[in-house]
Amino acid sequence: MTNAQPNNPNVPLRRRTGFRDFAQLLHQIGETRETSAKVEWLAAYLKEAPPSDKAWTLGLFTGRRLRRMVGTRQLTAWLAEWEEMPEWLFEECYHQVGDLAETLALLDRSPAPQEGMEGDLADQMRMLSSLSSLEDEEKKRLVKACWSGMSAHEKFVFNKFITGGFRVGVSAQTVIQALAKATGLEASVVAHRLSGNWDPATTDVDALLQEGSAGQDLSRPYPFYLAYPLEAALESLGRPSEWHAEWKWDGIRGQVIRRGGQSFVWSRGEELITDRFPEFVTWMEGLPDGTVLDGEILAMRDGRPLPFSTLQTRIGRQKVSARQLREAPAGFMAFDLLEVGGQDWRERPFTARRVALKALVQAAAAGNFTLSEGLDITDWSCLATLRASARENGSEGLMLKRSNSTYQTGRRRGDWWKWKVDPMSVDAVLVYAQKGHGRRSNLYTDYTFAVRDGERLVVFAKAYSGLTDAEISTVDTFVKRHSLEKFGPVRTVTPELVFEIGFEGISESKRHKSGVAVRFPRILRWRTDKKPADIDTLDSLQALLRRTQV
Amino acid sequence: MIRFTDNGLYCEAGDFHIDPWRPVPAAVVTHAHSDHARPGHGHYLCHEQSLPVMRARLGPQQFQTAGWGETVMRNGVRVSLHPAGHIIGSAQVRVEYQGEVWVVSGDYKTEDDGLSGAFEPIRCNVFVTESTFGLPVYRWRPQEEIFDEMRTWVEANRREGRSSIFQAYSLGKAQRIIEALRPYEGLLFAHGAVLNMQQALTEAGWDFPRVERLTEHTAMNIRKGCVFITPVPVGGLRVERWMGPNRSAACSGWMQVRGNRRRGEADKGFVLSDHADWDGLLAAVRATGAQKVFVTHGFQSAFSRYLSENGVEAGEVRTQYGGDEEDREDDAVEEKQEKT
Numbered sequence: 001m002t003n004a005q006p007n008n009p010n011v012p013l014r015r016r017t018g019f020r021d022f023a024q025l026l027h028q029i030g031e032t033r034e035t036s037a038k039v040e041w042l043a044a045y046l047k048e049a050p051p052s053d054k055a056w057t058l059g060l061f062t063g064r065r066l067r068r069m070v071g072t073r074q075l076t077a078w079l080a081e082w083e084e085m086p087e088w089l090f091e092e093c094y095h096q097v098g099d100l101a102e103t104l105a106l107l108d109r110s111p112a113p114q115e116g117m118e119g120d121l122a123d124q125m126r127m128l129s130s131l132s133s134l135e136d137e138e139k140k141r142l143v144k145a146c147w148s149g150m151s152a153h154e155k156f157v158f159n160k161f162i163t164g165g166f167r168v169g170v171s172a173q174t175v176i177q178a179l180a181k182a183t184g185l186e187a188s189v190v191a192h193r194l195s196g197n198w199d200p201a202t203t204d205v206d207a208l209l210q211e212g213s214a215g216q217d218l219s220r221p222y223p224f225y226l227a228y229p230l231e232a233a234l235e236s237l238g239r240p241s242e243w244h245a246e247w248k249w250d251g252i253r254g255q256v257i258r259r260g261g262q263s264f265v266w267s268r269g270e271e272l273i274t275d276r277f278p279e280f281v282t283w284m285e286g287l288p289d290g291t292v293l294d295g296e297i298l299a300m301r302d303g304r305p306l307p308f309s310t311l312q313t314r315i316g317r318q319k320v321s322a323r324q325l326r327e328a329p330a331g332f333m334a335f336d337l338l339e340v341g342g343q344d345w346r347e348r349p350f351t352a353r354r355v356a357l358k359a360l361v362q363a364a365a366a367g368n369f370t371l372s373e374g375l376d377i378t379d380w381s382c383l384a385t386l387r388a389s390a391r392e393n394g395s396e397g398l399m400l401k402r403s404n405s406t407y408q409t410g411r412r413r414g415d416w417w418k419w420k421v422d423p424m425s426v427d428a429v430l431v432y433a434q435k436g437h438g439r440r441s442n443l444y445t446d447y448t449f450a451v452r453d454g455e456r457l458v459v460f461a462k463a464y465s466g467l468t469d470a471e472i473s474t475v476d477t478f479v480k481r482h483s484l485e486k487f488g489p490v491r492t493v494t495p496e497l498v499f500e501i502g503f504e505g506i507s508e509s510k511r512h513k514s515g516v517a518v519r520f521p522r523i524l525r526w527r528t529d530k531k532p533a534d535i536d537t538l539d540s541l542q543a544l545l546r547r548t549q550v
Numbered sequence: 551m552i553r554f555t556d557n558g559l560y561c562e563a564g565d566f567h568i569d570p571w572r573p574v575p576a577a578v579v580t581h582a583h584s585d586h587a588r589p590g591h592g593h594y595l596c597h598e599q600s601l602p603v604m605r606a607r608l609g610p611q612q613f614q615t616a617g618w619g620e621t622v623m624r625n626g627v628r629v630s631l632h633p634a635g636h637i638i639g640s641a642q643v644r645v646e647y648q649g650e651v652w653v654v655s656g657d658y659k660t661e662d663d664g665l666s667g668a669f670e671p672i673r674c675n676v677f678v679t680e681s682t683f684g685l686p687v688y689r690w691r692p693q694e695e696i697f698d699e700m701r702t703w704v705e706a707n708r709r710e711g712r713s714s715i716f717q718a719y720s721l722g723k724a725q726r727i728i729e730a731l732r733p734y735e736g737l738l739f740a741h742g743a744v745l746n747m748q749q750a751l752t753e754a755g756w757d758f759p760r761v762e763r764l765t766e767h768t769a770m771n772i773r774k775g776c777v778f779i780t781p782v783p784v785g786g787l788r789v790e791r792w793m794g795p796n797r798s799a800a801c802s803g804w805m806q807v808r809g810n811r812r813r814g815e816a817d818k819g820f821v822l823s824d825h826a827d828w829d830g831l832l833a834a835v836r837a838t839g840a841q842k843v844f845v846t847h848g849f850q851s852a853f854s855r856y857l858s859e860n861g862v863e864a865g866e867v868r869t870q871y872g873g874d875e876e877d878r879e880d881d882a883v884e885e886k887q888e889k890t
Contacts, residue, residue: 030808030811030812030818031817031818032797032817032818033816033817034817085686085687086856086859088855089685089686089852092685092849092852093685093686093687096685096687096807096849097687097807097808097809098807098809099808099809102807102808103687106686106687106689106806106807107686109689156808184769308879402838434885436809441811441812442807469813
């Protein structure tokens with residue numbers, strides 16, 4: 001599988017017609033597994049597409065979510081009416097396909113058009129954004145009219161748009177590489193210029209990509225640099241003196257920006273969350289103009305981090321109450337400095353950035369704006385000891401950063417590593433299974449697990465990942481053959497299969513029957529050697545809980 | 551007249567089973583796929599075109615064959631075989647006793663693929679139908695459209711100097727694809743499981759384009775841009791090394807759903823099935839005029855509920871065909887043994 005060729009001869013060259021080309025592009029990149037071919041095709045498309053279509057394409061591929069313009073229930077009811085089909089049958093189909101937009105596209109039998117949907121992508125999006133304000137009957141008429149002009153895969157893309165769930169198997173990295181190729185810019189430059197607040201409907205992408213335009217959007221963050229988990233031996237990293245170590249904090253990765261007299265807080269998901277952390281206002285206002293910080297947002301009291309479960313009460317809240325501010329105060333643990341005096345510092349060595357960062361944090365002298373302290377590493381063995389004590393320090397492990405490393409874009413190997421503590425784990429039995437979505441639709445891949453409490457089984461965690469494809473297929477067969485009951489998409493199964501479930505944290509919870517909530521549960525391995533009688537008990541979970549509370 | 555037993559479908563009056571999954575003295579077998587034609591029965595009745603592959607797969611057995619529509623008497627029960635259109639030699643079994651008629655369809659498809667014989671609707675009192683693709687999201691396009699796309703894809707790959715790999719079940723779809731790719735005779739290669747079927751059929755007088763084994767001795771200029779038909783992904787097979795740059799496509803009705811296309815190992819999917827689609831199943835049921843329909847392997851509950859709500863008395867039957875609710879349409883396990 002080598003040598004991607006740029007032009008796919010399956011697609012004859014023809015006049016570009018916006019929406020159809022976009023749908024065709026999606027279809028085409030869905031027909032290869034090679035990233036290089038996807039990049040080539042995307043780049044070729046981006047070179048040709050009119051600017052407004054390019055803006056939409058980039059916006060859609062880099063995760064700008066669309067608003068849901070028509071409700072699921074409405075679409076379901078319309079389709080059932082048009083296709084003279086009972087709604088239960090639609091539900092069966094939906095469970096099988098695992099994707100609403102695709103189910104609708106497969107079931108609609110509007111006659112295949114001679115000519116597909118005309119007009120460019122931007123026109124289409126304008127039309128769609130007006131959809132939500134229409135009366136239901138008008139919406140219904142319009143949806144049907146659109147479907148009647150579309151091929152099957154155009155219908156699928158269109159449905160993705162109107163159901164507000166545009167996510168298709170193309171990574172942001174692929175898009176950035178393609179755009180770099182199409183424009184001749186560096187990938188890291190492209191990534192930076194595409195991040196932040198811009199609206200595909202009103203943005204001139206070519207201008208956005210041009211040098212010097214960065215100043216136009218004061219809030220624009222830098223793409224985050226993400227670490228890979230350390231798998232090799234520490235010794236393979238070279239000498240400890242070339243490395244910097246610090247605790248790995250468990251909160252929300254965030255970027256704090258102070259530019260033009262304004263402050264911004266971004267989450268790693270590129271969401272602007274400034275208003276959710278009013279307690280940051282004072283110290284952010286004190287930052288010098290043209291400053292960008294990278295760090296972790298944590299629940300924090302007097303500069304000391306609190307458990308993640310405390311921060312959790314703040315996540316997702318747009319308005320913060322005085323009580324929350326009192327009970328779950330948030331702070332910022334800074335660990336990197338990306339911009340100083342409006343200058344991009346990402347190419348400077350880590351040590352230099354850190355010296356300046358330290359000075360900055362000290363100068364601010366604010367209680368809950370702190371520096372992630374460096375740890376002393378004279379030799380590798382003491383690092384392992386430190387890691388073992390991570391939980392007592394309220395952290396989830398260690399970060400290792402090469403002293404002279406630049407601040408890179410996205411997840412990269414080589415200079416930054418995360419070395420988390422081993423997860424806590426218990427053996428539990430599979431009790432419910434549900435079909436997955438997207439790539440895993442139509443297989444039972446989403447599992448719920450229980451531990452024992454006397455004679456009862458108590459559900460305590462859901463997990464989606466951790467099994468190989470072969471194992472998933474075996475479990476899938478088991479589920480189909482050992483179903484006890486069916487509740488919509490969920491099946492209860494004979495409690496027979498035992499798995500080792502790992503998780504990063506555990507806290508008390510009133511919302512869960514088991515009385516505990518676990519963080520990042522996942523399947524560590526399938527314990528085919530164990531019987532349901534051998535699984536762990538609720539007591540063992542509570543013991544873990546007590547250990548982390550000291 | 552026919553009971554659903556632990557051994558399979560049983561006709562007491564005639565004392566024979568249809569596609570039994572446990573060894574029985576006398577079996578009527580609809581077709582040669584391994585979930586229907588199992589080893590160990592005392593006696594096999596099948597269609598004459600089924601015999602070559604049955605022999606190839608089951609070895610020497612007590613076989614009796616019949617032509618289309620030919621009546622075979624069993625203790626006063628009239629048994630006859632009729633085209634099911636599923637694969638070569640696949641039959642529906644018509645059973646008549648004291649004026650009552652049952653038809654057991656085995657696996658079937660209603661589109662005439664040009665090889666398996668055109669599905670013949672038969673009037674009956676009771677119809678036993680499969681339901682592998684018994685949901686309306688499964689609607690097939692005519693095979694010629696799919697074959698055109700396959701040839702276009704092979705052309706495109708050849709222009710890039712790549713081989714084209716078709717993953718398709720060795721008995722059924724493989725023959726349809728080979729026939730559709732006749733223009734590429736000389737460039738056609740296949741996995742051993744496909745070659746075995748091809749050999750059995752050729753010896754029985756079938757005329758297919760020549761298909762060969764791909765080895766390290768195959769000329770370089772032929773390997774590049776060749777067509778390879780295989781029941782299993784080539785990843786891990788020796789032949790992968792000799793093939794050079796390639797693209798792969800899975801050929802199955804399951805490819806209708808995007809999630810399935812993305813989950814497999816192939817680059818793309820062609821929606822090509824040897825089973826009836828939703829419309830085909832409904833049309834077949836209606837054409838029988840049956841008062842009672844039993845629905846076997848597939849989406850039994852949805853399909854039988856739909857029939858019941860539309861005035862056809864229908865019930866679900868549990869069988870061991872297709873292995874499970876979602877018949878994987880292939881004998882992957884059996885054929886993986888060829889892995890070297």
